[in-house]
Amino acid sequence: MIDWSDEQLAVRDAVRRFVEEEIAPRVDDLEHGDLPPYDVLRKLYATFGLDQLARESFKRSVARRREADGGGRARNGDAGGGGSQAALTLIPIVEICRYCPGLVTALGVSTGLAGGTVMKRGTPAQMERWGLDLLTLDKIGAWAITEPGSGSDALGGMRTSARPDGDGYVLNGNKTFITNGPYADTIVLYAKLDDGSGTDLRHRPVLTFVLDRGMEGLEQSSPFRKMGLHSSPTGELFLTDVQVGPDRLLGEGKEASDAGRQSARDNFVTERAGVAAMALGVIEECLSLSTRYAKDRLLWGKPIGDFQLIQLKLAHMEVARLNVQNLVFRHIELSSLGRSLTLAEASAMKLYAAQAAVEVAMEAVQLFGGNGYMAEFRVEQLARDAKVFQIYAGTDEVQVTHIARDLLSR
């Protein structure tokens, strides 16, 4: 794949029109007015039939699961079309991130992480109960793993506990930096099994539960104030003796008792590839805005684009755009072949793309000078938003360890 196909360009153009007509006029409210992102995301889904596509995909997934559970041979995903599906997922990510990366974070966590985990690890009954509403955005999901004392060491350092109680569990602990946490209807939550066996906390099995808003003992905080990504509500969750039945344990005990660790890791590759697409959107927009500004802004009677120091910035931005785009294309191409990135490859892609987005966005601010520091010119928002790419979905430092571990194991 060396470029978007005609159909992909048609999708891009349609989404770009939606972003410019429906999202761009609301960026101020989304970023600074505490307008939750969900209505505009639902409109996006309804406009492009993504809710209907999600329903159809859901039916196929449940049918496959029932077939597999009935002794049939499990099939992975739809036959063929993986590349076009990946492109259809990534193109809106790129386009929305030109204006509002926080929307993608809120969307991705709800449908991809929360919905995706239920669909991958849940029983057919659990898929029916929670999965469909999450995939269609009828309900908003959160994916709760990080805790105040454990971010990069989320699984080992996790302290939230699940104590067996009858045939269910009692949950205690708290989670932080939870995207959609303040508004989530459905929460996929990871907790350590506390069965009194005396196993070292670090090595206790991790279980995955599904909670609903309003459950007794579950408190959802108001949104944090953040450096950027203001359109993505982030908050804390507090669990005090939350009683859950066995029906809320994902898989209902059919899988290995430590399935939560694998469940969390399952998401790493998808999540990191998605962040690279987000970075591409930020880079494309910063380059576009910067190029236009370099032509229009006059200094000493000449467009600043005539000066070589400005040209150098633009050239570096273009190199970054080409590199990140090629990484995204490679991911799509692999998907079309029915393959996926290895964890190390996804980590390398995310590490490079995140750093490139931050460098490009900060250079855009510099190129715009005083105007770049002003919100009106938008690059300052993109620069603040881009910084999180180096932190969430695994910090740069964690990506380095995943890449190095793979290299050294060969």
Added chain:
Amino acid sequence: MAMNVVVCVKQIPDPAAPSSLDPGTKTLNRSGKLILDDSDSYGVEMALQLAGNVEGSEVTLVSMAPGGEVSGLRTALAMGAARAILVSDDSLAGSDALSTAKVLAAAIRRAEPDLVIAATESTDGYTGTLPVQVAELLGLPSVTFAKSVATDGRNLKVERQTEAGYDEVECPLPAVVTVTAGVVEPRYPSFKGIMAAKSKPVETLTVSDLGLDASQVGWAGARQEITDVSEAEARSAGEVVVDEGDGAERIVAFLEQVKVV
């Protein structure tokens, strides 16, 4: 009663991209990728709404473009049109409005329409004469500048925009109607629609397929000639009005002068 609604759509060079004139023919350079004329998206939307009201109805696109170009047609097919007829033939280069109308009328006749919808004018040519020429050639009634269109399958009811307001017009079907921009909100194509568009039928025809002679179209058949082109005058600076307490009155007076209010 199910209807076959035909929409005339034009594929034009992207107005957002730099355009140029062919110095030899003094016509617009159409060698690059063409897109659906935005003014036609309203007609497509109107047609889809009318067809959507009656089960079994469908929308057929008719277009004339060089080089077998279908990019703009795919956009309208993605919105929901069922099929398209494209007339593409080297001999069509240089066609004037009447020649184009002859070609489109012949193509539309093959589609056996109950209703033909077109924009009031194209964004690149702006002659605004083609729809009525098509109607005349087809022997159909023509209603122009529609701001709303309704039909019971036998008759057409149109609110026709005028300077003073609108006229209520009725005529029997089949008929040709032109719709003004902004009367409906063109829908976004769904992702499924975009993917389905590539497999929808596009019938590509030549001039001879339509029973026309090459001498009737293109440069050979043109009855008008572009003798010269010149740059548009640069816009002069607008009048600056200082509000001295009478700002509102002066704005209203200006709007009345240009017949906006």
